[in-house]
Amino acid sequence: MFSRFPRAFPPCTTGSSRRSFLQWVLLLLAGCGRRERLTCPGAHGTPPQGIIYTVTGPIQANDLGPALTHEHVVTDFLGAEKAPGPRYDPELAFQQILPHLHALRARGVQALFECTPQYIGRDVRLLRRLAQHSGLRIITNTGYYGAVGCRYLPRHAFEETADQLAKRWLQEWLQSIEGTSIRPGFIKLGTDRGPLSPLHEKLLRAAARVHLQSGLTICAHTADGVAAFDQIRILHAEGVHADAFVWAHAQNGSDEERVRAARLGAWISLDGYNLRAGTPEHYVRMLLHLKQAGCWHRVLVSHDDGWAVEGEQLRQAVIKPFHNGNPVPYTAVCTRLQPDLLAAGVTARELDQLLRTNPARAFAIRVRAL
Numbered sequence: 001m002f003s004r005f006p007r008a009f010p011p012c013t014t015g016s017s018r019r020s021f022l023q024w025v026l027l028l029l030a031g032c033g034r035r036e037r038l039t040c041p042g043a044h045g046t047p048p049q050g051i052i053y054t055v056t057g058p059i060q061a062n063d064l065g066p067a068l069t070h071e072h073v074v075t076d077f078l079g080a081e082k083a084p085g086p087r088y089d090p091e092l093a094f095q096q097i098l099p100h101l102h103a104l105r106a107r108g109v110q111a112l113f114e115c116t117p118q119y120i121g122r123d124v125r126l127l128r129r130l131a132q133h134s135g136l137r138i139i140t141n142t143g144y145y146g147a148v149g150c151r152y153l154p155r156h157a158f159e160e161t162a163d164q165l166a167k168r169w170l171q172e173w174l175q176s177i178e179g180t181s182i183r184p185g186f187i188k189l190g191t192d193r194g195p196l197s198p199l200h201e202k203l204l205r206a207a208a209r210v211h212l213q214s215g216l217t218i219c220a221h222t223a224d225g226v227a228a229f230d231q232i233r234i235l236h237a238e239g240v241h242a243d244a245f246v247w248a249h250a251q252n253g254s255d256e257e258r259v260r261a262a263r264l265g266a267w268i269s270l271d272g273y274n275l276r277a278g279t280p281e282h283y284v285r286m287l288l289h290l291k292q293a294g295c296w297h298r299v300l301v302s303h304d305d306g307w308a309v310e311g312e313q314l315r316q317a318v319i320k321p322f323h324n325g326n327p328v329p330y331t332a333v334c335t336r337l338q339p340d341l342l343a344a345g346v347t348a349r350e351l352d353q354l355l356r357t358n359p360a361r362a363f364a365i366r367v368r369a370l
């Protein structure tokens with residue numbers, strides 16, 4: 001049923017289909033220090049190919065529409081396995097969140113990648129109901145959140161091998177999530193600062209093996225640039241091209257690291273956009289730097305907004321918006337970032353690429369092997 005597509009984008013430098021590890025290291029070391037402009041992988045103007053699995057079924061990637069690629073609906077950091085299911089009233093949560101999704105659609109956004117993994121609040125039934133009533137395409141995930149010292153990992157993640165973890169995640173892809181008909185549209189991981197621990201490396205290896213079977217893109221919460229390059233290296237060792245990797249929270253890295261990762265083929269996700277003093281200007285500056293480096297077509301933007309379950313109660317808990325600088329969830333990219341970028345000389349066509357073409361290409365389901 002799921003075709004195995006060839007790697008969609010050629011390597012930066014050569015036409016060879018298989019790059020040796022030494023070549024890869026040399027490319028990694030080359031980075032921004034080179035004076036000549038390196039071209040980031042991915043031809044400009046290539047229509048997105050492949051499919052994307054939303055919580056209401058598959059769509060052609062080309063039909064995705066403008067998308068926010070790193071948001072949350074509800075997160076719950078009570079701790080892995082402490083709560084068997086959602087601690088909030090699903091009806092209240094639905095009523096509270098739905099108007100924001102209608103508003104998002106009214107602004108022209110058509111898709112939202114929901115980056116909450118299992119064990120920190122993923123609720124695919126709520127996502128599907130919200131998608132059905134709002135018309136917004138919502139994409140959920142498989143994978144585990146190993147950030148914050150692995151405290152949100154289930155017990156079996158410490159004991160099982162990468163292959164055993166991969167089997168669990170593949171099962172969600174092949175047989176759907178939690179007895180629903182909903183499939184994941186990408187793999188979501190969480191890691192800490194680099195160098196990565198052996199446990200985080202195991203999560204990456206498991207994700208790589210799932211990608212090679214499913215074509216699902218790997219999006220990893222990443223604390224710094226060292227961790228990002230560790231992840232790209234581990235994926236390479238598993239035979240997975242960096243094009244299948246989204247460096248989530250790339251705003252935690254430096255300009256030089258972002259350009260270097262983009263030139264290796266990774267997706268650069270600047271996903272903490274908010275209206276705190278200084279942040280809008282900082283994002284415009286980061287984005288213009290990537291544009292000037294020829295990497296505009298490797299960049300994603302989003303807010304990392306959503307709601308969180310508050311308190312320790314197992315029942316009747318309430319959800320509240322994150323207090324991360326956006327008083328109204330999901331809107332600041334439309335209301336502030338887009339006009340700021342236009343004022344800074346970014347064209348309407350480039351904005352369309354940033355918000356529509358890039359997300360579709362980043363998350364299109366295709367095996368991207370070396």
Ligand SMILES: [Zn+2]
Pocket residue numbers: 070071072115304
């Ligand atoms: Zn997030």
